[in-house]
Amino acid sequence: MDNFTIVGQKIPKIDAPVKATGDALYIQDIKVSGMLHGKILYSKYPHARILKLDTSKAETLPGVRAVVTAADMPPNFRIGVMKDNPPLKSGKTKSIRDEIAAVAAISTEVAEEALSLIEVEYEELPGIFDPIEAMQEGATLIHEEVKSNILKMPWKLVCGDVETAKKDSAHIVEDTFSTQWVTHCCMGTSGCIAQLDASNNLTLYSNTQIPSLAQNDFIEALNAFGYKNRRVRIIQSVIGGGFGSKLDTYAYEYIAILLAIKTRKPVKIIFSREEEFFATSPRQCTITKISQGCDKEGRLTFREIEMILDNGAYTSWGATTPSVMMLPISSLYKVPNIKYVAKCVYTNNTYCQAMRGYGNPQATFAIESSLDQLAEKAGIDPLEFRIRNSNEPGEITPQRFKITSCGMKECIDEVAKRLAWKTKKEHKGNRGVGIASLIHVGGGARVYKSDGCGTIIKMDDFGKVDVFTGASDIGQGSDTVIAQIVAEVLGIPIEDVNVVNNDTDICPWDVGVHASRTTFVAGNAALGAAKKIREQILEAAGKLLEEEPSFLDIKNSIIYSTKDKEKSTPLGKALRKIHYTLGGKMLMAEYFYDPANENFDREFKGNLSVSYAYGAHGVEVEVDKETGQVKILNYIAAHDVGKPINPLLLEGQIYGGGLQGIGYALGEKMIYKNGRLMNGNFLDYKMPTVKDVPPVQAVIVETDEKDGPFGAKGIGEPGLVPTAPAIANAIYDAVGVRIKDLPITPEKILKALKEKQGRT
Amino acid sequence: MKYEISFLLNNDKVTVEVDPVWTLLYTLREVFGLTGTKEGCGYGECGACTVIIDGQAVNSCIFPILEVEGRHVTTIEGVASKDGTMHPLQKAFVNEGAIQCGFCTPGMIMSAKALLDAKENPTEDEIKDAIEGNLCRCTGYVRIIDAIKSVSKGR
Ligand code: FES
Ligand code: FES
Numbered sequence: 001m002d003n004f005t006i007v008g009q010k011i012p013k014i015d016a017p018v019k020a021t022g023d024a025l026y027i028q029d030i031k032v033s034g035m036l037h038g039k040i041l042y043s044k045y046p047h048a049r050i051l052k053l054d055t056s057k058a059e060t061l062p063g064v065r066a067v068v069t070a071a072d073m074p075p076n077f078r079i080g081v082m083k084d085n086p087p088l089k090s091g092k093t094k095s096i097r098d099e100i101a102a103v104a105a106i107s108t109e110v111a112e113e114a115l116s117l118i119e120v121e122y123e124e125l126p127g128i129f130d131p132i133e134a135m136q137e138g139a140t141l142i143h144e145e146v147k148s149n150i151l152k153m154p155w156k157l158v159c160g161d162v163e164t165a166k167k168d169s170a171h172i173v174e175d176t177f178s179t180q181w182v183t184h185c186c187m188g189t190s191g192c193i194a195q196l197d198a199s200n201n202l203t204l205y206s207n208t209q210i211p212s213l214a215q216n217d218f219i220e221a222l223n224a225f226g227y228k229n230r231r232v233r234i235i236q237s238v239i240g241g242g243f244g245s246k247l248d249t250y251a252y253e254y255i256a257i258l259l260a261i262k263t264r265k266p267v268k269i270i271f272s273r274e275e276e277f278f279a280t281s282p283r284q285c286t287i288t289k290i291s292q293g294c295d296k297e298g299r300l301t302f303r304e305i306e307m308i309l310d311n312g313a314y315t316s317w318g319a320t321t322p323s324v325m326m327l328p329i330s331s332l333y334k335v336p337n338i339k340y341v342a343k344c345v346y347t348n349n350t351y352c353q354a355m356r357g358y359g360n361p362q363a364t365f366a367i368e369s370s371l372d373q374l375a376e377k378a379g380i381d382p383l384e385f386r387i388r389n390s391n392e393p394g395e396i397t398p399q400r401f402k403i404t405s406c407g408m409k410e411c412i413d414e415v416a417k418r419l420a421w422k423t424k425k426e427h428k429g430n431r432g433v434g435i436a437s438l439i440h441v442g443g444g445a446r447v448y449k450s451d452g453c454g455t456i457i458k459m460d461d462f463g464k465v466d467v468f469t470g471a472s473d474i475g476q477g478s479d480t481v482i483a484q485i486v487a488e489v490l491g492i493p494i495e496d497v498n499v500v501n502n503d504t505d506i507c508p509w510d511v512g513v514h515a516s517r518t519t520f521v522a523g524n525a526a527l528g529a530a531k532k533i534r535e536q537i538l539e540a541a542g543k544l545l546e547e548e549p550s551f552l553d554i555k556n557s558i559i560y561s562t563k564d565k566e567k568s569t570p571l572g573k574a575l576r577k578i579h580y581t582l583g584g585k586m587l588m589a590e591y592f593y594d595p596a597n598e599n600f601d602r603e604f605k606g607n608l609s610v611s612y613a614y615g616a617h618g619v620e621v622e623v624d625k626e627t628g629q630v631k632i633l634n635y636i637a638a639h640d641v642g643k644p645i646n647p648l649l650l651e652g653q654i655y656g657g658g659l660q661g662i663g664y665a666l667g668e669k670m671i672y673k674n675g676r677l678m679n680g681n682f683l684d685y686k687m688p689t690v691k692d693v694p695p696v697q698a699v700i701v702e703t704d705e706k707d708g709p710f711g712a713k714g715i716g717e718p719g720l721v722p723t724a725p726a727i728a729n730a731i732y733d734a735v736g737v738r739i740k741d742l743p744i745t746p747e748k749i750l751k752a753l754k755e756k757q758g759r760t
Numbered sequence: 761m762k763y764e765i766s767f768l769l770n771n772d773k774v775t776v777e778v779d780p781v782w783t784l785l786y787t788l789r790e791v792f793g794l795t796g797t798k799e800g801c802g803y804g805e806c807g808a809c810t811v812i813i814d815g816q817a818v819n820s821c822i823f824p825i826l827e828v829e830g831r832h833v834t835t836i837e838g839v840a841s842k843d844g845t846m847h848p849l850q851k852a853f854v855n856e857g858a859i860q861c862g863f864c865t866p867g868m869i870m871s872a873k874a875l876l877d878a879k880e881n882p883t884e885d886e887i888k889d890a891i892e893g894n895l896c897r898c899t900g901y902v903r904i905i906d907a908i909k910s911v912s913k914g915r
Contacts, residue, residue: 012854019862020850022796022836029795185897187800187808187863240863241897273801475861475898648857655900682805690888690901
């Protein structure tokens with residue numbers, strides 16, 4: 001199977017037609033008979049004591065079917081990574097998104113009116129909105145029972161000996177960088193429908209990106225409600241964007257379940273855009289103190305990082321992003337000595353979650369900005385400096401990552417060539433070039449006890465196949481990639497592959513859409529199942545055709561002998577014969593693929609992923625010194641992705657990720673003032689529009705990843721990882737000011753230019 | 761108080777009782793069950809709800825239903841031909857890879873259609889102007905521009 005006809009081709013997404021015609025059903029579009037509509041009341045203050053909560057008026061409003069508060073939740077029921085988040089809050093509210101009551105009614109309008117009838121009296125309390133302040137001795141405790149605002153999640157990685165390396169370094173730089181909150185802006189807002197049957201089994205219509213883990217969470221919830229050993233079925237709608245936002249379960253889902261229990265009716269909760277802005281969990285903001293050194297030849301000697309993350313009032317996966325930050329910190333370029341310490345700090349701000357890159361963008365912004373400073377100090381061209389320190393195949397990094405395939409140098413070369421780096425570096429006049437690289441997991445990531453994905457394949461009587469996969473398609477195109485793999489192995493057209501991915505009752509387990517793992521892990525699972533069923537088909541067909549199975553092949557849905565031209569049969573016909581025969585059978589196969597990667601040990605070391613993805617972004621900018629405006633003249637995004645299974649989709653990930661990265665670098669910021677979101681709408685939150693698209697080239701650098709399905713590695717997240725530092729470096733090259741705090745706004749550039757002038 | 765209005769919806773004459781506070785989007789989705797038109801924000805800032813009224817792309821989420829009286833409304837459901845063949849724009853969006861999660865797609869296609877119906881061969885800047893109000897978080901817009909270009913006349 002060397003000449004692939006489907007794998008490696010630019011094949012349109014198989015779910016695109018239903019999306020182009022408006023037939024795709026998102027969670028907003030799904031109705032269940034008898035359904036009620038739920039709405040949530042949030043705290044008026046980021047930190048307050050609830051003195052009185054009176055729901056009686058709301059309850060009597062016609063059309064209202066239930067009003068719930070914390071008193072209706074099982075006592076001590078908490079959600080989240082640290083189990084510090086009651087889905088409905090009582091006593092004290094700790095952030096502006098604290099849910100304190102909810103209503104189920106016959107329509108959204110009635111539910112909203114009911115919310116306005118709930119009477120709440122608060123005593124506003126002074127809040128803590130700055131993590132540094134929250135870390136001070138004697139600071140007000142956000143969670144009194146926890147005794148400290150610093151999370152008991154001590155992130156610390158030490159490799160080699162940084163102190164000695166510092167002494168031996170020829171050049172050292174040290175600086176502090178910070179990043180802002182940004183939000184996913186999924187165009188389809190969050191939502192769910194919770195429905196209980198007569199035996200209190202739960203069906204949840206959801207747009208989660210972790211169906212199997214969500215199932216677990218809700219089983220726990222039913223237990224807490226007193227419904228022991230019940231079944232939970234997650235049915236996913238078409239998902240209107242994920243980017244990490246749906247990687248956890250949220251209060252609103254538990255509230256929908258509670259309302260369904262109270263009313264014995266299905267209850268739908270859909271977020272308004274306003275809620276989507278303030279009540280979902282953004283990418284965490286960070287303060288990063290970084291120091292790096294190199295020897296006389298420009299070889300990196302050490303990297304030391306101290307980081308503070310604003311955890312907000314509760315804990316979701318955002319608090320665990322330092323685990324992924326360790327990846328670039330320890331292993332972006334060859335650095336023998338590493339020290340990294342991170343603290344997550346409770347405040348009265350919003351709490352954070354996974355968002356594309358999972359900490360990597362924040363860490364890479366600091367590392368790659370600082371690296372440019374170091375190159376300058378060492379008097380070496382920044383691109384040359386990166387090549388000198390580039391990762392290589394076969395390397396084992398200080399954190400014990402085993403680098404298999406690695407196209408980092410080739411990516412940097414592509415940037416140099418396509419940007420005309422040497423010429424552009426000399427040409428000035430407010431123009432400049434910048435580069436930054438990335439490393440990310442590309443072969444799954446063992447952050448959970450299993451990193452697996454299951455697949456079941458069922459052949460029908462006509463030579464067509466149904467593939468049941470655990471993997472969720474959140475728009476990235478995993479269904480298409482899976483269909484391509486199965487079609488390739490079975491020698492059938494892709495139209496004959498139907499991928500079913502949205503129902504935990506029929507689909508096998510999968511850990512979820514994260515860590516850019518789906519093509520690699522779900523792809524391998526599909527490949528394993530396809531190979532198994534192919535064997536079964538050929539085995540059975542061998543009997544029909546009286547031929548050794550090893551001489552049989554399938555092409556265009558015809559099973560034929562490679563030895564004897566006379567011996568062939570259409571696949572469908574063979575399947576019917578196998579089926580409609582005394583003692584016949586339906587052909588089915590299953591395969592569970594769990595990559596041979598490792599959980600971190602206690603020191604946070606181990607081979608987290610089976611393979612690692614690389615890339616380099618280069619950018620040319622022009623900075624207007626009068627206005628501070630940055631114009632991107634040319635953007636090159638080169639990515640090592642192994643062997644591409646579908647270049648069309650792959651480039652789509654790079655373009656999409658790239659523009660999210662540009663938004664992160666130049667405009668997007670959730671402005672929180674004293675715990676309140678000031679710009680929770682599309683007018684004031686600067687998500688890029690089509691007018692922000694620069695001239696951009698997505699460059700695929702092929703390597704062959706031996707463990708990947710058809711040689712592929714993951715690409716979901718990398719597209720936005722090095723964008724911000726590449727742009728920051730280009731701005732520095734253009735006008736000599738370095739902006740260390742994202743986003744890089746015209747105001748910050750003007751201020752820095754002024755300061756620079758003052759100095760000279 | 762309900763009013764009765766009549767208009768042309770995807771070439772069918774319809775008459776319907778409406779509440780004057782309803783928007784066109786609400787009526788399309790809740791009364792006619794045409795869920796292809798999406799709500800991304802509900803206040804005129806994302807374009808997910810774009811439909812065409814008498815040749816103009818409009819945000820149906822802020823379009824009062826009473827103003828639809830006597831007019832011609834086309835939604836994404838009315839874009840393909842009656843036999844189900846996709847419109848060239850729909851095909852282009854599919855084939856050029858302009859669709860990821862797809863939530864922005866119906867609105868995006870309606871904006872593009874209004875443009876191409878008025879101007880067969882728009883420039884890239886005109887394409888960008890036409891879809892500036894349509895937000896997409898997934899694609900980075902590159903392939904969307906390509907798709908629209910690919911169906912402009914003379915290409
Ligand atoms: S839903 Fe109408 S513009 Fe966003
Ligand atoms: S394809 Fe997801 S928002 Fe455009």
